[in-house]
Amino acid sequence: MTTHAPSPSAATAPGVLVPVEVHFDDLDALGLLHNARYPLLVERAWAAYWADRGFGYEGDWAAAEDACNAVRELRIGYEQPVTRAGGYGVHLWLDRLGTTGLTYGFRFCSADGATTYARGSRVLVRLDAATLRPAPWSARFRDAGRELLRPQG
Numbered sequence: 001m002t003t004h005a006p007s008p009s010a011a012t013a014p015g016v017l018v019p020v021e022v023h024f025d026d027l028d029a030l031g032l033l034h035n036a037r038y039p040l041l042v043e044r045a046w047a048a049y050w051a052d053r054g055f056g057y058e059g060d061w062a063a064a065e066d067a068c069n070a071v072r073e074l075r076i077g078y079e080q081p082v083t084r085a086g087g088y089g090v091h092l093w094l095d096r097l098g099t100t101g102l103t104y105g106f107r108f109c110s111a112d113g114a115t116t117y118a119r120g121s122r123v124l125v126r127l128d129a130a131t132l133r134p135a136p137w138s139a140r141f142r143d144a145g146r147e148l149l150r151p152q153g
Contacts, residue, residue, distance in 0.1 A: 014150050015093030015105075017113050018045035024085045033082035038118050039074060042106050045090035053144050061129035066141040069124045072101065076120035087111045094148040100134035101125045102145065 020041045028034040050056060050067070057064045082088070091107040101123060108118040128135035137145070 015091055015148055016049060017089045017091050017109075018049055019111060020045050020088050020090050022082060022085050022088055027085065031083060033117075035078065038076060038078070038108050041088075042090050042092075042108060042120075042122075045106075046092060046104070049092060050144075055141060055144070064129070066126060066138050068129045068135075069126045071122060072125050073123040074120065075122070076118055078118045080115075080117055082108075082117050088117075089113055092148065093150050094145055095121065095150055097137070097142060097145045097149060099136050102137070104148070105150070 022033055022037070022041070026033055026037045026041075047056070055065075055067050057067045061068045089109050089111050091109055091113055092104060093106075094102055094104050096103040103121055103123050105121045106119065107113075107116050109116045126135050126137050127133065
C-alpha cells in the first residue's frame with residue numbers, strides 16, 4: 001500500500017501528495033532527471049493512488065472497467081531541474097470530472113511538496129473495452145474522484 005498525504009497546501013489546493021522515487025538511471029548524461037521521466041513518474045503516482053482505492057488493470061481490459069482509459073492530451077512545463085536521485089512527490093488533483101473524461105493536474109515536487117520542479121495536466125477518456133469508444137465512469141469511480149476535485153470558480 002502506498003502512503004498518500006494531503007497536499008501541503010490543502011487549504012488552497014485540493015489533492016494528495018504521492019511519494020515517488022527517482023533512480024540514478026532516470027538521470028540523463030548531464031545528471032538531470034530526463035524530461036521523458038516526469039510523465040512516467042506522474043503516471044506511476046496516479047496508478048498507485050487509484051490502485052489503493054481498488055481501481056487497476058490486472059490483464060483483462062473488460063474487468064478493468066474504469067482503468068480502461070486512454071490519454072487524450074498531456075501538457076507539462078518544466079520549472080527547475082531535478083539534479084539527484086531520491087525521494088520526491090507528485091501532487092495530484094482533478095480539475096474536471098466529466099461523464100466519460102477527466103482532467104487532472106499535477107506538480108512534480110520535493111517530497112514535502114514545498115519545491116515544484118514541473119507542473120502540468122492530463123486529459124483521460126474512459127473507454128469501453130469492447131468498442132474502444134468513450135464510456136461513462138462508474139458511480140464508484142466518480143465518488144472516489146470527487147475527493148480530488150478542485151473547487152470551480
